[in-house]
Amino acid sequence: MSESQERLHHRHLEQAREQIIDLLTRQAVERELVSRSEGNSRQDVVAQLVARQQQAQLEQKLAQLHPADVAFILESLPPDAREAAWGLVRPERRGAVLLEINEAVLRALLGDMRPEEIAAVVRHLDSDDIAELLTELPEELSQEVLVRLDRDDQAEVRSVLSFPENSVGSMMDLDFLSVREDASLEAVLRLLRRQKSLPPEINQLIVMDRGGHLRGVLSLEQLLLSEPEREVKDVMTADPTYFYTGDAIADAVTAFEKYDLISAPVVNLHKQVVGRITVDAVVDAINERAQSESLRQVGLSEEEDLFAPAMESAKNRWPWLALNLLTAFVASRVIGAFEGIIVQLVALAALMPMVASIGGNTGNQTVALVIRGLALNQLGPTQLRKMFSKEFTIATVNGSLWGSVLGLATLALYHQWPLALVIAAAVLLNLWVAAAAGVLIPLTLQRFGRDPVMGSSVLLTACTDSMGFFIFLALAAVFLV
Amino acid sequence: MSESQERLHHRHLEQAREQIIDLLTRQAVERELVSRSEGNSRQDVVAQLVARQQQAQLEQKLAQLHPADVAFILESLPPDAREAAWGLVRPERRGAVLLEINEAVLRALLGDMRPEEIAAVVRHLDSDDIAELLTELPEELSQEVLVRLDRDDQAEVRSVLSFPENSVGSMMDLDFLSVREDASLEAVLRLLRRQKSLPPEINQLIVMDRGGHLRGVLSLEQLLLSEPEREVKDVMTADPTYFYTGDAIADAVTAFEKYDLISAPVVNLHKQVVGRITVDAVVDAINERAQSESLRQVGLSEEEDLFAPAMESAKNRWPWLALNLLTAFVASRVIGAFEGIIVQLVALAALMPMVASIGGNTGNQTVALVIRGLALNQLGPTQLRKMFSKEFTIATVNGSLWGSVLGLATLALYHQWPLALVIAAAVLLNLWVAAAAGVLIPLTLQRFGRDPVMGSSVLLTACTDSMGFFIFLALAAVFLV
Known part of the structure; x- marks a missing residue:
């Protein structure tokens, strides 16, 4: 997420949404007018010009918004307007928007796309994010998308997909920074300065031995407060909270809540570090659980799209x-x-x-x-x-x-x-x-x-x-x- | 939270809890034996010795646990055992435990304490945490505790208490680190190294002008990745997400979810920084909302203690x-x-x-x-x-x-x-x-x-x-x- 994307205050967002809905509705009306007055070519041209101008206006508006806000707007639009709006989201931003969108709308949007189109959209994402999206697709389609990805991505995505649905492994982030115990903080600082950016929600570096086994974590705080001459092992936390790939997501959620964690390493059965989980994924998990609880109590299991076709909902x-x-x-x-x-x-x-x-x-x-x-x-x-x-x-x-x-x-x-x-x-x-x-x-x-x-x-x-x-x-x- | 406190894996925690419940139950039995055999002084002495030993064992066990785990154990104990266990929590740790405990149990525990006892327990906490605890107490008792605090704490606590219950102001953290725009990163790094520790969940420093107005934020990431010679204003984020003290907590929660925030500055109407809110408070807020939703749907408003007296629950x-x-x-x-x-x-x-x-x-x-x-x-x-x-x-x-x-x-x-x-x-x-x-x-x-x-x-x-x-x-x- 680049810093230049607008993060909207609640009130502004509602305004933006109403504006966009308004524009989309007007466009639909214009189109109708155009099709009615097909004989009259002069009116036709004017109407088309107006429509094209509005189109450009909308596209720009959407491009300025944070992907999460675009997702929110798509979720609150009725199907016809939603499809029109989706067409206006720039291709390179579509993956990021899809990650933020709810299941039902996601399926509706991807349902109309061909495997190679989906592959093109998700290619820009991290492999764990790709895996997350693929689990929402029908098995067959998901396979077809998978084979169209780069070889490296394919392997990583497959490994994430191999973890059971409610396990920490299935929600972990593969992106982490590690350092050695015997490095000096000075060296770590130099290492960091050579990076262009850090993985998101990073608050600690993972300390591993040569075999990739978890030895501890070095928080950015410890790194910043300690004298640069000291060694990692002298300032690191040697017994951090960590999770196995097979741990239940619910247990990780409880631990994050209780111990106020920002991120934590994930290890395999040999205690080798394979990834980490971050608080934003935990917040999403809590939220999903909360939203579905009262639905499930009355027997509604599927996350229902407010605007899914009525017949489908009736059958649900x-x-x-x-x-x-x-x-x-x-x-x-x-x-x-x-x-x-x-x-x-x-x-x-x-x-x-x-x-x-x-x-x-x-x-x-x-x-x-x-x-x-x-x-x-x-x-x-x-x-x-x-x-x-x-x-x-x-x-x-x-x-x-x-x-x-x-x-x-x-x-x-x-x-x-x-x-x-x-x-x-x-x-x-x-x-x-x-x-x-x-x-x-x-x-x-x-x-x-x-x-x-x-x-x-x-x-x-x-x-x-x-x-x-x-x-x-x-x-x-x-x-x- | 010191790093030496044990953070328990879910499975271990259940074990620890069962052990403690077990020990407490055995103690209760011993006490009964003692009171029954009051004539026989020899048996009396032996029983008392055993009880005292177990007491010491328990106290030590509790001292090793993270305050959140102690809170969890207290919540799952029936009232008599809970009081016995509370007596074994060391006085200097009681404040931290109270912060983690649910409302109903908190009231039960504080209900038996005198104002000066409560004041002694909370004195070690930050003023925003003290305010949080005081809002759970009856108005009169809360005032009596308040006047027994240090003068500085009193003023800060009163200011936090003055914000409406569901506003960002009431949940903000008063503790933050700020820097000036024209400082060099080198200077900032030196400043940090002079600190003993940073406020919890810190991922960014707040950039203010001389009048205390928000100018931007400097993430630890930017601080670590950029060349030390550069100035704060060249690398900071100039348009960060921020909140007014009067914003609704629900809006802050939405923003944290959507934009994956870790912390954000809170400003007053003049856009002067007065505090910050952090993701751990947001996680607590989401969780509280989630837990109460299905209860409220059936008309249960109060967060009911599983072990509140039956008559009270019946009346609820x-x-x-x-x-x-x-x-x-x-x-x-x-x-x-x-x-x-x-x-x-x-x-x-x-x-x-x-x-x-x-x-x-x-x-x-x-x-x-x-x-x-x-x-x-x-x-x-x-x-x-x-x-x-x-x-x-x-x-x-x-x-x-x-x-x-x-x-x-x-x-x-x-x-x-x-x-x-x-x-x-x-x-x-x-x-x-x-x-x-x-x-x-x-x-x-x-x-x-x-x-x-x-x-x-x-x-x-x-x-x-x-x-x-x-x-x-x-x-x-x-x-x-």
């Missing part, structure tokens, strides 16, 4: 919709089994959704707490026992209290003491179900190697609905009819 | 529980209005929750998408219109499809064509309600200056439940009876 939602329908059907059959009692006491039909709803609501609160506990790694066996007993206490307190409130409301409406008692008891029992399900559903998903967030809210509601109806109607069948 | 959940009960009551009254029809056709009672449930499920998916769009600042007027029409298209596709599936299932169960048609139509209509409510609820919350996430899922379900019951039963009343 089918699996969990089908599951929801199935579980709702089960709940409906539970009620069906008690139809005889409902006919005798129709008030039951009106009251039963309340029991289900209050269970769903409190159960989802428990789910949210458990998911957070799991994400923070705070639920060991001891804590789990504590949490279980606490959620049951809360369910007992709230079930008794709000069950009574609901009982009194029922009494006021239907003037039947037994009915009031049954609904109060049903609320308490269903809150116990909600507490148990709220803790167990995310834990069970995790135990079976699934994402504890994915669809947890759908599953919880299924539990509390069916059980809520069952408890209430069964109690009614026993005590009321 | 009352406001939204009450709202949920109220809206469920409304839904129940909707059904109550149709009791006459349900008595005539009891199948309605069994089928109606399906219509409500599928509406709630798909509506919550829309809510999750809109909340993400809002968080990413991607919903301008143009995008909103697009999104609205897209969600309606999806609702139409999925409503027709899954409404038909449900209609066929109903036909198979009850052999009544009209009933099947009514439920299919009701599903489609309720999905339209869900699409509209899913977009409008978060937007309306935001328009009225509320948090668009807070309770959105509770409100959505209220809508889709009531409307689902109403649509289905009203259609049945018109077409079936």
